[in-house]
Amino acid sequence: MNPFEDPDGQYYALVNDEGQYSLWPAFVDIPAGWLVSHGPDVRDACLAHISEYWTDMRPKSLVDAMENRDHSDPGRS
């Protein structure tokens, strides 16, 4: 079974600096650049947390750029 699909598993809700969320199986080390926003908890609770707190799917750097046009140019490297 895919580790993201275990109905009985323990999970985290992770968030990165773009404000993007990721479900994450608790038995796997948390990847660099991600913080625990919720958990460990059951899967549904983590997903509920994500649905509640993630409200804008645009990456944060894009939101910043749209709000402050002098800001850096996201996606251009």
Next chain:
Amino acid sequence: MIPLSHAQRRLWFLSQVEGPSGTWNMPFAHRLRGPLDQDALYAAVDDVQRRHEVLRTVVVGDDEPHQMIVAEERATVPWDVRSVSPEDVLNVLGEEYRRPFDLATEFPIRASLFRLGPDDHVLLVMTHHIACDGWSMVPLAADLATAYDARLKRLAPAWDPLPVQYADYALWQRELLGDAYDEKSILARQSRFWQQELAGVPEAVSLPFDRPRPSESSRQTAFLEIDIGADVHRQLNTLIRDTGASLFMLLHSGLVALVSLLGGDTDICVGAPVAGRTDEDLDGLIGFFVNTLVLRTDVSGHPSFYQLVDQVRQKTISAYDHQDIPFEYLVEILSPQRSLAHAPLFQIMLILQNEPATDMELAHLDVEPVRVAASAGNSAFDLSFSLWERRGEDRPLGLYGFIEYSTDLFDRTSVEYLAERWVRLLDIASRTPSLPITRIDVRTVAECADPVVSSEARRRPAATLPELFQQRVHSSAGAPAVVTGASTTTYGELEDRANRLAHLLISRGVGPEDVVGIAIPRSVDLIVAVLATAKAGAAFLPLDVVYPVARIRFMLGDARPAILLQTQVTAEIVDVATPPRLTIDAPDIVAELTRRSAEAPRDTDRHSPLLPLHAAYLTYTSGSTGAPKAVVTPHAGLAPLVSSQRARLDVSTDSRILQFFSPSFDGSVWELCMALLVGGAVVLAEPEELVPGPLLGRVATAMRITHVTLPPLALSAIPVDVGLPPGTTVMLVGEAAPPHVISQWSGHQRVINVYGPTECTMIATISDPITAGADDTPPLGDPVAGTQLLVLGRGLQPVPPGVVGELYITGSGVGRGYASQFALTAQRFVACPYGPPGSRMYRTGDLVRRTAQGHLEFVGRADQQVKIRGYRVETGEVEAVLADNPAVAQVAVVPQIDSMGTNRLIAYVVVEDGAENEPNLRDFARERLPDYMLPAGVVFLDSLPTTPNGKLDRAALPGPTFQTDHSGALPATPRERILAELFAELLGLPEVGVRDNFFELGGHSMLALRLINRVRATLGTELTLSALFQAPTVADLVRRMSTDDRDTTLDVVVPLREGGAATPLFCFHPAGGLSWSYAGLLRHLDAAHPIYGVQARGLARDEPMPSTITEMAADYVDQLRRLQPTGPYCLLGWSFGAVVAHAVATQLQEEGEDIALLALLDGYPGWAPAASGADDTPQRLLADLLQLFGWEAAELDTDDLTPATAVEILRRRDGLTAAIDEERILAITRIMSRSGALLREFTPRTFRGDVVVFAASKGQPADVPSPEAWGDYVHGHLAVHYLDCTHEQMTSSASLATVAQVLAPRLKGSGGCER
């Protein structure tokens, strides 16, 4: 009578089943260097046999075998003594190893002495397992040494007599274990334990085999040395102290973890031997005591090595507590799925050898053990691991041993990798026993050195779609951008139009992060709308106007576009109140566009600057929860993709790219980018030209296409002789291409596999041109620029090559997510542990495997997603839609492979209690789902079958029966019958009713083309695709095809097929007068031959009927001559018709005509079968009539039959509507009755020529004449063919197929004729 022990009995039984073989031989071989006293050796071996009764025991009895012990003085060991060259000795040993024992007449021991040179010998003592086991080698060696020593001194060995013999053990075991029927016996108690412990064990273990398991194991094995270093040994010893587990348990835990990681199973059985010498009195005994324990481990979840060891420890202890039951007995009582392909209950054996060393010391000789098995292994197991501990002064020095592996399944290299991974796993697990085993990376050191993430080093600056397009406009404004059959639009013109529309959109408030719906079919307008939307900064959402309105409304409600672009035509189709709509070809808009600026919008014109992370477009894909979901794709992934298109697909400014995919599918974006962002031309064709088939190939050639992207099925629908322009780059997408398609096309075209989920900017991998041989699975390819691929196991650890893992994609192509579906996005677009900090990877759900050559191979899906005609479909979405029907209580939608090897969906439905009728789910679904998501079949069940843990038991679902029309009309007229058979053949169904819709039964446009071809070949009728769309049932098609024809079905001559130029075949009616039953011949005979049925007078109207068969034949001769004035004639008749055909043939001959073919189907002179009026009461005749239509006599209540009820029966089931009414039924019964009478009075004349007779071989009544009865009336060769059918079944499809097969060459030889 002394019984066999349980183990012996089972082994005896197995060897009986197997026949003579060396399977159970146990060699004991030693090289003896030095002065050998041969006589002392012979005597010593005899001494050992005398000491151990079991070695002088034969097995007698057939049903219940028992031991017969031969007295000491009459027993002697047979010897084979000869000289053998040292090079040959291993071969000779191998031969000897394979030589069977006959247990009933031979002792289970024999000896060989091979003389290699002076003072150099090999001694082989061969025993049968029934009398020996591994531990027996210790007393064997000791006793042989003692006896040889004594015999050297010419003494008898002075050993203590054995306390017990094997026969005592066998009796004692029977006593101890007790009776299986006694609940309290050990046998019964331990049986219960094992029955519970091993309930539902998997049939066979999964591992990355090099070859599929053959249906019968060859039992061939080979050996590989294995070594576990001192470090790991020491770490394991530390763990022994920490856990209280034994070394065996740790090795076993590691093995189970490895098998799970490599094969994906979580329920794993491993076998382990136990000595079985539970009493020390048995220690000095030779005999079969060893037993095998089955150790079953649950590796599900993510247990740590500690937890696994703990489980294994408990399992092993309880197995030891129940070790008295012989394994062979266990197999009998559990009777798992028996198979010749693999060993029962477990296929992996683990042996940690703890038996004392079997070093033998013989006086004055240097003795060295010789391993016989190594040259030719023989085992039923997939893998056997045998290990010995190496110890010095109680310090662990490592373990050594060998893996015996089945060469059916494994190559040596794979077993080497397996061994290396096991050692690596034991190393990691013993150092970090708290780590979940699913997290262990078992890749070898070399494999870890390969980058997990392979990517193209150079990163391109991100760009937006308008920027990329702009570059092309600047460099080639005059070059063709869009080509249709009628016109060409240049880059400059396209830019001009798109800019004006973009400014109009901006003026309506549209900007970045807005969505613009586009309901415009493939056209220049569509491309203008797409570009204009991007230029305004918004994301485009193409909507396919052929989708159900409900689905379009859902998408509009879900994506909430700011504006909907449409044309005057589509405005009528997509009639919605919101969002505001803009009809781009409406006069006022056209006028407004001319006033707008033709300059490209700049960031200063847009409502906010357009950035690469802004959404470029939305694509709806099937969603498992019942509603489609919108994938949001930013601009950022486009530039790398386009660079890969250019670099790896040879796309250039000269390229002409066919726009094949529907605009709502992101394949169309792939095509547009390939052309317009590189500088080539998009080629637009008419929708009907894009239907896969010959036309598509011709259009592609006429339009000089250089690049085309197609699902494999669409490519395979183009006839190879029609082809595509030579050198075309054909990109296959959507599903794995069958090897034959690739081999057919790769000769003249560049065939390339492309793969990618919508979530990752269309395409993630592109293969090199494929030239694969016929058996290879095409590789997925290498990642496109900026994209990396990860193959991860269930602990998100990278898996080694050859092992199936799930594909994850990371890099710039990964999309933003599913619009407004935050929780869903967080489940699929997940944190990436192998990329830059904070990066995400997309979880594809595709199971893949990296081959040893480094290619990525698609293996299957991890979830319920299926591809239908290349479209992604979540069965959950179809289920959710069907479940919305109030009459549906439960539903499961399951993909099934049809006769063409393609997927189709079958819905299994449980209806709500109290629902009156089975709901018409197809109509219900059609209003809500696009056609590729419609179930091809609906099966109604009382309940859905479930597995013990409550999941849907897919294996228990019945095969699909299709929801046919409720009137159940089956084909009746010849044309209906032939069409229905073609429908059924192509759809892979047993039968099809006349009112069943071809497309609803799973037909799709590609199958439709095959149908058209088959109709042409069979009926000689040209059917068009549009005709089939408008008349998709058999009944509709027949009506359509016969609009120009008068109804001929009851005429004396009914044309079953007209139009061909070759000799016609005339088929004469049976007793009932109708000739429709010959329609089944059409499919199997060349369409060049017209086929006519000749029917009785009096069917269509009251008219004079012939009073003799001679008169009837004369009438038919006149009819024939109207259609074919001169011979040679081809004639055929069944039953009564056979006699008529013969009569017609004799008359034609008498008139001087040639007969090229006379075929008689189970009809004989003077013989009237039951169904031709032998007993001509009206009821009997009606019953016979119904039998002619395929009814079984037993189904009919003969006494109550009237013409009216007969018509009713025929109408109800057989769908006879127009042609047959009560009056016709009466006419048919009259004709039948008359036929019988005519037949009895008729004597045939003599036919001069060859005759083919087809005789029924089943269910023939006693009075039926033999086919040779025709010999009296034929001067010529009588060729008789027996068909495996009854008289009534002579005109079934299967029978007529055989008849046609025989007749086809004769018919062909009949030549043409003047008409």
